[in-house]
Amino acid sequence: MVARIFKIIVIAMIALIVLVIWVGMSLFKGVDLGGTGHSTSPGVIDEYKARKIKMEKMEQLQANLEFVCKHEEKPELSQETQQLYNYALYHDLHNMWTGKRGDEVWNGLARYYRIAAMNGDYKANIRLQYLLKSGRISSDMPQTEVHNLNEELAKQLPATAYYNLYGYLDVGYGVRTEKDGKYAYLRKAADLGSREAQYVVGDILTDINDEETRPLRLKIYDQLLACASEQGLGQASVMLGIGLQRKNEYQQALEVFHQGTKNGSSSSASRLEEAFSGKQKDGDMDFLNLSEDSERSRRYKLSVITFMKRLSPTQSS
Structure with a gap:
């Protein structure tokens, strides 16, 4: 009799243990407890892969677009x-x-x-x-x-020669290369110090439709324009100044527009003429947060007139 009761108790305990194990497995099913043999959610894996691909893409782009400003030295x-x-x-x-x-x-x-x-x-x-x-x-x-x-x-002037070659390839003037091969010559020209090439490369970068890489591309765009402006390209000066102005970096924009005026940019001079006129308000196109200075405004206006006269090849220098 005692043996029979003992046997029933043992069977009941075994059944209880099995039940507890089954309930536990049901509750923790799919939960990664950190040991081996547990699977990770497919969504987590896909997200990790996407982040890794994006990171590698940005690193590769940064390496490909890395730019060190160089000025082309002109011989005497x-x-x-x-x-x-x-x-x-x-x-x-x-x-x-x-x-x-x-x-x-x-x-x-x-x-x-x-x-x-x-x-x-x-x-x-x-x-x-x-x-x-x-x-x-x-x-x-x-x-x-x-x-x-x-x-x-x-x-x-190797930089200028490479830039010329890019222009000839662009219109098929006597030379040919593989599709889009002309851009290799353009990039080479920019790296060697052609201010025109630096400006064109920057312009191309801003036309790319890719929001993920936009911040990096705009950063390099500013570097290219700054380098071209330092070498006397007025068009680069005015575009760089406009970008700084839009970011409310007024002091830097002022300096760049002044450099642009020295580079012969009538647009830069015109913007400074208006900025010092005292007529510009916050939000206006030529606003640079400057106090009115009629004398400086007048001087920049004279610069604009001078530049306009120079556009006529019949004007004697």
């Missing part, structure tokens, strides 16, 4: 070649509005540009390339002459 020009260049340029500019492509004036002055370019005058080289490409100076093989000139230019 001889007085003899500059005399030839200046003589040709004078007649060149005075023929710009009234002349016809391939006329006697342009073809007549071509020899002066060619002699100066052959003797290492990079200004004559650059101008001659433009006149040949635009058809103002006639040549039996203009594309060949242009590319020969650009190869010579690369020995003096």
